[in-house]
Amino acid sequence: MVDRRSSLPPQIHKFGGASLADGPAMARAVDIVRGHRDAPLVVVVSALAGVTDALLEIAARAVQGDAEFVRAGAAAARARHIAAAEALLAPGPRRDELLRLIDEAFAELEQIAAGLVIVRELTARTTDYLVARGERLSARLFAAALGEAGVGAVQFVDAPEVVKSDGTFGHASPDLARTDRAARKVLGPLLARGAVPVVPGFLAATPDGQVATLGRGGSDLTATLLGRALGARDVALWKDVPGLLTADPRVVPDARVVPQLHVREAAELAYYGAKVLYPRALIPLGQRNIAIRIRSFADPSSPGTEISRRRTLDAYPVKALSAVTGQALLTVEGNGMLGVPGIAARTFAAVHRKGISVSLITQASSEHSICFGVPEPAAERARASLVEEFQSEIARREIDGVEVRPGVATLVVVGLGMAGTPGIAARVFGALAQAGINVIAIAQGSSELNISVVVDARDAARAQRMVHDAFQLSKIGGGAMTRRTRTDVMLLGFGQIGRALAAMIAKLKREPLAVKVVAAVDRSGFVFDARGLSAPRLAALAAAKTSGTPLAKAPGGRKAGAREALDFAARHALANPILVDVTADDTSDTLKQALAAGMHLVLANKRPLTAHRKLYDELRALAEERGRRLLHETTVGAGLPIIDTFYKLAESGDRVQKIEGCPSGTLGYLFGELGRGRRFSEALRGAIAKGYPEPDPRDDLCGMDVARKALILGRLLGFPGELEDIEVESLVPEEARGLPLGEFLRRLDEWDEPWRRRIEEARSSRGVLRYRCIVTPRRIRVGLVAVDASSPLASLNGTDNQFIFTTQRYRANPLVITGPGAGPAVTAGGILNDVLKLAST
Ligand code: ADP
Numbered sequence: 001m002v003d004r005r006s007s008l009p010p011q012i013h014k015f016g017g018a019s020l021a022d023g024p025a026m027a028r029a030v031d032i033v034r035g036h037r038d039a040p041l042v043v044v045v046s047a048l049a050g051v052t053d054a055l056l057e058i059a060a061r062a063v064q065g066d067a068e069f070v071r072a073g074a075a076a077a078r079a080r081h082i083a084a085a086e087a088l089l090a091p092g093p094r095r096d097e098l099l100r101l102i103d104e105a106f107a108e109l110e111q112i113a114a115g116l117v118i119v120r121e122l123t124a125r126t127t128d129y130l131v132a133r134g135e136r137l138s139a140r141l142f143a144a145a146l147g148e149a150g151v152g153a154v155q156f157v158d159a160p161e162v163v164k165s166d167g168t169f170g171h172a173s174p175d176l177a178r179t180d181r182a183a184r185k186v187l188g189p190l191l192a193r194g195a196v197p198v199v200p201g202f203l204a205a206t207p208d209g210q211v212a213t214l215g216r217g218g219s220d221l222t223a224t225l226l227g228r229a230l231g232a233r234d235v236a237l238w239k240d241v242p243g244l245l246t247a248d249p250r251v252v253p254d255a256r257v258v259p260q261l262h263v264r265e266a267a268e269l270a271y272y273g274a275k276v277l278y279p280r281a282l283i284p285l286g287q288r289n290i291a292i293r294i295r296s297f298a299d300p301s302s303p304g305t306e307i308s309r310r311r312t313l314d315a316y317p318v319k320a321l322s323a324v325t326g327q328a329l330l331t332v333e334g335n336g337m338l339g340v341p342g343i344a345a346r347t348f349a350a351v352h353r354k355g356i357s358v359s360l361i362t363q364a365s366s367e368h369s370i371c372f373g374v375p376e377p378a379a380e381r382a383r384a385s386l387v388e389e390f391q392s393e394i395a396r397r398e399i400d401g402v403e404v405r406p407g408v409a410t411l412v413v414v415g416l417g418m419a420g421t422p423g424i425a426a427r428v429f430g431a432l433a434q435a436g437i438n439v440i441a442i443a444q445g446s447s448e449l450n451i452s453v454v455v456d457a458r459d460a461a462r463a464q465r466m467v468h469d470a471f472q473l474s475k476i477g478g479g480a481m482t483r484r485t486r487t488d489v490m491l492l493g494f495g496q497i498g499r500a501l502a503a504m505i506a507k508l509k510r511e512p513l514a515v516k517v518v519a520a521v522d523r524s525g526f527v528f529d530a531r532g533l534s535a536p537r538l539a540a541l542a543a544a545k546t547s548g549t550p551l552a553k554a555p556g557g558r559k560a561g562a563r564e565a566l567d568f569a570a571r572h573a574l575a576n577p578i579l580v581d582v583t584a585d586d587t588s589d590t591l592k593q594a595l596a597a598g599m600h601l602v603l604a605n606k607r608p609l610t611a612h613r614k615l616y617d618e619l620r621a622l623a624e625e626r627g628r629r630l631l632h633e634t635t636v637g638a639g640l641p642i643i644d645t646f647y648k649l650a651e652s653g654d655r656v657q658k659i660e661g662c663p664s665g666t667l668g669y670l671f672g673e674l675g676r677g678r679r680f681s682e683a684l685r686g687a688i689a690k691g692y693p694e695p696d697p698r699d700d701l702c703g704m705d706v707a708r709k710a711l712i713l714g715r716l717l718g719f720p721g722e723l724e725d726i727e728v729e730s731l732v733p734e735e736a737r738g739l740p741l742g743e744f745l746r747r748l749d750e751w752d753e754p755w756r757r758r759i760e761e762a763r764s765s766r767g768v769l770r771y772r773c774i775v776t777p778r779r780i781r782v783g784l785v786a787v788d789a790s791s792p793l794a795s796l797n798g799t800d801n802q803f804i805f806t807t808q809r810y811r812a813n814p815l816v817i818t819g820p821g822a823g824p825a826v827t828a829g830g831i832l833n834d835v836l837k838l839a840s841t
């Protein structure tokens, strides 16, 4: 039977790991394929997200003898495949067959790994054979899911049947001619009868018929190889980004989709670190008229980026930039190099012999030195090889030696229009100079297609943002393509406040900015949905949690630590992601991980901000480096705009000299009651009944909570010290400090009398007792004071908080902010304000 579509050129659709995170993601990919059935098509898939990494780690741990890790790792990977199969396929023979294949693949994996544990030797060949199952299983899964969705005749075709290579394990080079022939022979007839072949990416046959891999990220190459062989016009690479962007969106938040790029521009970007495209994927294109399209998995109707031989966007001499980090710069230098032919050739031959690739070369016009970049881990090998090569020149002092400078990054600015547009280099350097970034080395390719700049690795992110701005790349193609319409929130902590916040977000009006909770994480695990957890789902999770079911045990929940949960979320195409920390834990590491993954931070958690100064500085510096915001309004005055006021004053040129405040709702309530003549024991029991204090009220009474808030304010004012440097007066009587909680609560009456006396004393001095902090850049004190009845602090009511700012401008008459400072609803509202601030900027 000949299909009527078969006269059209075929299309290739490749789905990357990020688009194949789990069952639901795969179901979307199936929908995309179904929507493209008007032409013959071939599907290429990567392994499920993270599976290649997981398999490689299993292999690496196996040779170290870590049998326990192997077992757990294999079980986890197996479970993910099974979960995907069960999500995609109804019970029946198709599903049974798939489950059998999954079991087989993992049984074999465990067998091989058990062997590795014993022999402790891992070859590239075995590694390839092990990881190949990632792509093979996901292709099986995808084929079955397509079949189940009624896409028609679907055929799994194993990669070695159609992709042929030179057989270099771990990094095989495709054999174009043999691949052309094999792919046509095997796939041609399938397409002719209207079937949809599904091929594992990343894999190829060695000349003797074994399986090898094409290098990390290599399934892009599988797609273009098949496109070439079958005479496709279009190869679609479905990714977790809306296209090829003007810069890595994790580094430059302003990055925009480039509507169209020339193949040569794309090649430069891919070669210089733009992970979105595997550099060798462009090889099969040759001079052919094939367009690669980087398409958005999240938004399939948007056109994405076309990579082709057209030239467009003339107004943009520079179209995009990228950076290679983790590099070292090697310099061969010496007087004896002057005018001596062949030094450069020998230099690069010596490096090439060790299989090390060189990323950038500059030679001073005096020919006095040659300087080039290599991957940092290879730097020492490169140096050794050069020293050996130039042994006699070094002995004769014609060459001084070989210098290595580690810790650099190469930033590359790309655009065909650079040739013939004067002043591009000047703009790059001007932007860097303005930001105070030191340029270590420079190179411009003779093609004038790129300018490369070597900078210190620590400056790399900032450098990219500066250059991106200098060329106004956020306006490319109208600049509207990645207009922000969505903000994704990940909730770290799902206690009272977390749940209140989730409910508030779910109720927000969606237009014009949609804010969604995509993940909730607690100590047990997490629940995730890249499309956003719906209001009913959040309500159900909250109800379950209230009645004692942790998230891991909830429907759709997974068991995991915060680190894994973040890793998992970061593999999805989240929009303007924000991590909201509503825990009371020491989360510094998690927060850093989130910043590194491009998330903004909103904290209600005081811990990370009151941790050791070094951790605090690192967190702030990382946020700055990544161009992400860190908001934490609720860490000081719950819903009151305290931090906001501080920044507004500072930004308008005022200087805050002192902040005085009563930032504890619990203590405020307590002193209010005491002032009204209630007994201490009664007042404290009343506070407990209203749910104000911490589970152990001594945590409030000891003043540490106030001290933490004071430290957060102090650090804004420039206080250099630690929590221990704060003078804190504890309200817990000496003899009550070591008691078990129950006993402390039973014996409360014993302290009524001393408290009554204290209040009396305060009265007689016509003052009111307040528990107060005084914060200046040099000193922080926290403790009990009798304030004059005319002080604003004296008028405080109930759980109200109060903050008094003395500044250069508000000197005689300080600025006072008063309002309710406790309670989940007030706090959740304050957090929501922070979130909305980030959503709208
Ligand atoms: P695949 O799922 O097909 O393997 P990759 O993960 O290899 O896709 O590539 C997509 C990732 O590349 C994005 O998530 C993004 O973080 C990164 N990236 C780096 N530079 C760019 C860029 N200039 N444009 C788009 N994405 C980029």
Ligand code: ASP
Binding pocket: 016, 017, 046, 047, 052, 053, 134, 201, 202, 215, 216, 217, 218, 219, 220
């Ligand atoms: N799964 C392989 C990798 O992670 C190949 C790919 O994704 O392109 O590198």
Ligand code: MG
Binding pocket: 016, 217, 218, 275, 276, 278
């Ligand atoms: Mg990839």
